[in-house]
Amino acid sequence: MAWSKRTTAAVGYRRWVSWTRLPGAPAFTIQFDDQRLAAAPGQTVAAVLWAAGIRSWRTTRHTGAPRGLFCGIGVCFDCLVTIDGKPNRRACLVPARPGMVVTTQLGVGDAV
Numbered sequence: 001m002a003w004s005k006r007t008t009a010a011v012g013y014r015r016w017v018s019w020t021r022l023p024g025a026p027a028f029t030i031q032f033d034d035q036r037l038a039a040a041p042g043q044t045v046a047a048v049l050w051a052a053g054i055r056s057w058r059t060t061r062h063t064g065a066p067r068g069l070f071c072g073i074g075v076c077f078d079c080l081v082t083i084d085g086k087p088n089r090r091a092c093l094v095p096a097r098p099g100m101v102v103t104t105q106l107g108v109g110d111a112v
């Protein structure tokens with residue numbers, strides 16, 4: 001097979017899929033505020049929250065406006081959330097893990 005950008009993109013995509021999906025791995029739950037949410041292996045925290053219908057999980061520091069997913073790729077920092085007591089984690093980048101405790105982040109990092 002000839003070397004081409006198209007070929008390398010396809011190989012990269014297959015690798016990415018294999019890293020984000022764990023065949024045969026069991027589903028699990030994470031805690032979000034007072035809810036338990038179902039999560040699948042390979043999902044980010046943001047994906048778990050969206051799948052549960054939750055669209056905002058942070059408030060802005062000055063006006064308290066709700067924020068959630070915006071860029072989805074780790075650039076905008078709109079999706080900041082507190083995970084296992086650590087504030088300012090980007091929900092769109094952090095993979096969900098069994099038993100993870102996620103809380104709404106208020107302003108610059110106070111949890112609810």
Ligand code: FES
Nearest residue numbers: 072074076077092
């Ligand atoms: S949604 Fe933009 S950094 Fe997470």
